[in-house]
Amino acid sequence: MTSKIPTFTLNNGAKTPSIGYGTWQAQDEPALEIALEAGYRHIDTAYSYQNEKMIGNVLKRWISNGKLKREDIFLVTKLPITGNRPEGVAKYLKRSLENLQVGYVDLYLIHAPFGLQDSEGDYYIKDSDGNPYFDMSTDHIAIWKAMEEQVEAGLTKAIGLSNFNKSQIERILKNSKIKPSALQIELHAYLQQNELVDFCKENNILVTAYSPLGTPGANNFLEKIGLKLDLPDILGNPTVKAIAKKHSKTAAQVLLHFYVQKGWLPIPKSVNPERIKQNLDIFDFHLDQQDLHELKSLDAGIRIIDLAMFKGVENHPEFPFKDEKQKKISSMKL
């Protein structure tokens, strides 16, 4: 039995569980059923994950048979990069709400700061040289205004960003009526992004940690589109394994507990029943100062999701990682 899940409070006053269920590459109803049975009440999806209908079907069933109320769930979805223009916001949020079969989401995020031309949500349409069709005119301020209109229309309770860098967030903070409630970025033991996380805390922006386990299954998807990543084995790291052994927990549990303790909201994805339950069972032990010190020292600036799957993205004016000096970036192979 999972212990009670602590909550985080967003800048709109809403509360969310401090850990959520990631659903990239989670396409089947049984896994989500198991996640809900286990106690997950924060669900992260995106228009581009193509699983909103599946999630909507499960939620509708749980709500109609009285096992859940809509307000029990903190539901997050994202504007696809093919919709990154003012008129794309209402269009794609409407589609997401129809797919999810709900009247509102709790948080709507701009999935990434750069834009592709509208190809109905399909990111992977390319020209004959393998180049995506970028839209170089991405205007964050205009898109954000359209995001604010969705809050005013009651279609989302909060709005936020994903994969944005500090200066991009600063620009939005300076030019907005409704401030971003959350930033979803890659965060794990090897990429702790302390400066960006501190900046978000100072500005009351909740930080969500994506790929918190180092996305060990990413190549299952990427190989289907001709790509492959050299993935670091965070779960197999000897320091993490030793701390896990000391507490009679798994490496994943130690990492997820560490992240929540740091104030990040991790959203691990699993479709395996045991791992789904295991990833939520992280609140019955304590990491001591030595554990915390060792886990913090694993930060190595290793970014896995460097967006290189979008060939030429570094030339987009809103490519977010231009000024980064990563010690090491995972290589992407064709």
Ligand SMILES: NC(=O)c1ccc[n+]([C@@H]2O[C@H](COP(=O)([O-])OP(=O)(O)OC[C@H]3O[C@@H](n4cnc5c(N)ncnc54)[C@H](OP(=O)(O)O)[C@@H]3O)[C@@H](O)[C@H]2O)c1
């Ligand atoms: N905003 C963005 O651009 C963005 C980008 C990436 C991800 N995300 C979000 O973040 C979520 C999580 O990231 P992610 O899916 O990339 O990676 P992740 O959660 O770090 O890792 C998921 C992988 O780890 C395996 N796994 C899960 N629990 C495990 C455990 N306890 N022990 C060993 N292996 C375990 C899963 O396999 P099984 O399923 O077989 O257990 C799966 O292959 C996504 O699902 C998505 O919702 C957002």
